[in-house]
Amino acid sequence: MRVLPWIYLTAAFVFIYLPVGALVLFSFQGGGLPVPPFDGPSLRWYADILGDEDLVAALLHSLAVAGGSSAVACTLGFLAAYGLARHVMPGSALVRGLLIAPLTVSYLIVGLGLLMVLQRLGLPLSLMTAGIGHVVINLPLCFAIIYASMGAQQQNAERAARDLGAREWQVVTLVTVPMLMPALLAAFFLSVTLSWDEFIISFLLTRFDVTLPVEIWSLLRSGLSPRLNAIGSLVFLVSIVAVFLAELLIFRKRP
Amino acid sequence: MKKLTFALLGSTCLAPAAMAQEELNALVWCDHTDPALIEPFEEAHGVKVNLREYEGTGAALALLEQSRPGDWDVLVIDGIDVFRAVDAGLLAEIPADQLPTGDFFPEVVMAENNGADGKTYAVTEKFGYNTISYNSDKVDPADMEDLTKVWSEKYDGRLTIYDYYLPVMGLAAMSAGIDTADISADTLEELGTVLTDMRGRAASVAGVVASQTALATGEVDIVVGGGEWLTAVLAEEQPELTWTIPEQGAVRWAQSIGVLADSEKPDLALEFVKYIVSPEGQARLATSSCFWGMPANAEAGAHLSDAQKAVLRWDDQPDYLARTQLYPAPDIDLDIEMQDLWLETLSQ
């Protein structure tokens, strides 16, 4: 009985790492097809993708959209959470419900709806419109995370600051924000992660400049190639470095 | 607040676009995104070509109709759908005398498809076939010469169907002795029967990569609707993966390129079209990294290596062209019926 949990744990990890393992292994494929038998290791596909300007551009676009939209989502989410938690507002339950609502809607519907509005208005599609869509889907999460962590502890500190003559904006920037930093960062990173990997909204709402998942999608339609494995592995590598850095630098500090 | 947000998003996203260089906006198929094709033109004219891929003529037409003048300059479109763009008033007339159609394979000039009322609106740039791709080690190549044997009991569960209704329904029609041009509401029932048979034998209905994966890993041995554009990448490593045009013939696809009526740079756009149909541009387009296909301009042969020509089966073209028929080109109502029949058969 004692070993059963460990067997389960091992099996679960095998399942979780199966596709990643295959992906990484065949990214070192020597030949032109990422199917068995393995004939590597070779770095030719990494050289190939790093020399691909479109891919590198898409990667930068993804970073810009993820960073930009997450910053906006966090800012809006924080302000709304502060307003709702610290001020007496009629109908606050309704407002909260409305802010959370996009969470219950599929990304495809958010993208499709925005696409139709933009087309009606004759507005051009761009990375910006994709970014707007990402804010829509990430705002509820940011708001929920930040709102949940607004406790009495900060409220007391805020009250003390106010009693000492601080104005509201000083209270917000000098007391509330620093105290909520862990929640803000958690919201920001979750938001970046989701935006970074989001496909359908970016696919529907971009024009010439596209994000990485959209670029990968068009590569996927152009044919089977270990390039895809190399891109996937590289993205994975970069992401885990970022995750471990975030873990070490930010979240470890929390008691 | 919102202003700040826009400024924030804008400054991060739009920085690269700030360069004051003339730009050409093209709505294209993925084979046009190969830098080897586009860069020579950009350098020669000192311009930047912005490319957006699309799937499905309907999506492209909707996008164009809702765009503002100047948004788009060049359009690559399915040869059989040119008339739809012309009817919608989206394409500009282009001067036929400036196009090298005299050097083209005569069957693919398709003046009727590319023009209307004696005016030319588009020009063919590339063509190929939707036919039968197969693994010659696993199936009897002789069987592949007869469409009715391809989806016979012998190959039950060993084929996949390429996921695009027009060419596959064209193949189904030809196997039943119906010309693709004669597909009508009246013949749909017969087509449905063939499709149901085909679907019953198939293991899956798959897009490009999924069908390539299925073929390369032995999941299936035949791709109905495949062709050189599907197997060329695979054949380098697995020469047993090949394709043929059966006795009943196969479906020919052709893509056309034209200038948009709302373009604010019609001259540059025309230059781009002329570059694409020039022998050099044609050779690069034929061997584009996204998919290979025959160039419409026969003069491109001078710029292709023997190995490339062998892959394209250059010398077989006269025979292939004679035995193949164009994609079905349904009007809107028939198109809806065909698509419904297709989706209906798929989901059975």
Added chain:
Amino acid sequence: MIARDTLKGWGFVAPALLWTLAFFVVPFVVMGAMSLATLEGRTLVWGFSLANYAELAQKAYLWRAVLVSLEITLTVTVLSILLAYPLAWIIAFRVPPRWQRLALLLAILPFWTSYVVRSYAWLLVLSREGVVNKALMTLGLIAEPITLANTRIATVTGFVHFFVMLLTLTIFANLIQLSPNYRRAAMDLGANAFQTFRHVILPLTLPGIVTGAFLTFVLCIGDYITPQILGGNNELTVPQVIMVQLGRRADFPLASALAIVLMGLVTLAYLGCARWLRLDRI
């Protein structure tokens, strides 16, 4: 004074509220209106027509897509919970505390491979010459390779992989918040391990499970990539049918009607588990 405080509050909430109204509520209303419009030839005609919904009921491939989406989503949700719960449990209560964070991080790390690429990787793993078939044959469970790729099994596998990671995270967060005293108290009162789980732990973690399950439902039923890459189009899901309508004919009215139906399913799921949902406390 209260009025002034309220006004200030609105000032803070306004940006987020306006954003949600402009870019979420308005598009949603437009979509609703669009689903009542019709496409005649290629011209969009606004109106109050139920033609799109009637088409949905008549055409078998459309309503079948709704059933397929529901079946797949429910299967995925149930399987993911059944697989994720024990995993979260083991990490929370069996793995020594100092290794817990690492174990959890490892369990969700593949989350950060690109979503599109991950689906494609499953296609390779599940192929006839892929690892799964090789392993099953080595174990002697099957005599020759079975077809897994391009089937519903593949779609479900791809989904479950993703959602097991997500649910492990949310369930773990729930379990770890439980005071060990609950378990001890139950044991002291004579409950065995199963009874403790059934009557103490499960009810306490139910809100977390239901919230995770609901998110799984929402994300799964609206996903286009996984069934498109892995499913082999043997059957179509609602998002796939929506994309087909957009691609060939740009039929926004029918696509909108399908999206509204999708929304309806999510609403039903929401109502079904509203009792336990804690969406504002994720």
